[in-house]
Amino acid sequence: MYGALLGDMIGAPYEFDRGNKTKDFPLFSRRSEFTDDSVMTIAVAEALVSTLGEDDDSVRLAVQTAMRRWGRRYPDAGYGGNFFRWLRSRDPQPYGSWGNGSAMRVSAAGWLYDTLEETRHAAALTAEVTHNHPEGIKGAEATAAAIFLARTGRSKDEIREYIVREFGYDLSRTCDEIRPGYRHVESCQGTVPEAITAFLEGTDFEDVIRTAVSLGGDCDTLTCIAGGIAEAFYGVPDELIAECRQRITGEMRNVVDLFNAHRK
Secondary structure, three states: OHHHHHHHHHHHHHHHOOOOOOOOOOOOOOOOOOOOHHHHHHHHHHHHHHHOOOOOHHHHHHHOOOHHHHHHOOOOOOOHHHHHHHHHHHOOOOOOOOOHHHHHHHHHHHHHOOOHHHHHHHHHHHHHHHOOHHHHHHHHHEEEEEEEEHOOOOOOOHHHHHHHHHOOOOOOOHHHHHHHHHHOOOOOOHHHHHHHHHHOOOOOHHHHHHHHHHHHOOOHHHHHHHHHHHHHHHOOOOHHHHHHHOOOOOOOHHHHHHHHHOOO
């Protein structure tokens, strides 16, 4: 989960195309703060840990409850309009979104289950409570599947082939080809393939983060997704873990520690 949280924080200052599309930038600044991506990543992790071995309805309810509780604790984290209304609704229902929020919050699902099938199923459940459009579900499943494959020792070629075969994403472009015309987009279909491509091109954890930020666009979310996969493949340097822990709250650290005690 550290990879996703760090990706969010490091990408946040450059969201809305505020960067200059380079890999040469300071990893941290005073603007490197967690956003809604981290808040919801924490919420989903807490919900999935609490419902291991339980039925689908219990998982959906736990995810819904945790996201609404954490969202209300951190109301100014930068939520999209539809999601913010969902957080405040008296009768929260899925709203057919294909936004990239389903993918940015799902990293915990990649670590908590023994099989790829279980991983994809759990990822779909976390998406369905809000992002029940097929593209929203696909984005969450693809991200969690990539994390599962990375943590279980699959090569980048194997990960690429699986994602293309199962989800139909175009991973043929290089980051140099993506970067010039890429702009802020908040859909799964316009974010998840680019995040996976940044992971595939990166040479270590930090290089994946820098590569993802250099693409621009909705780069806190893009880098959150890429960072979650990169952690599973490379691990996260201790100094970056320490930096991450300093930049989240105590109650967030408690959930991270709980998650790490249960992850595979």
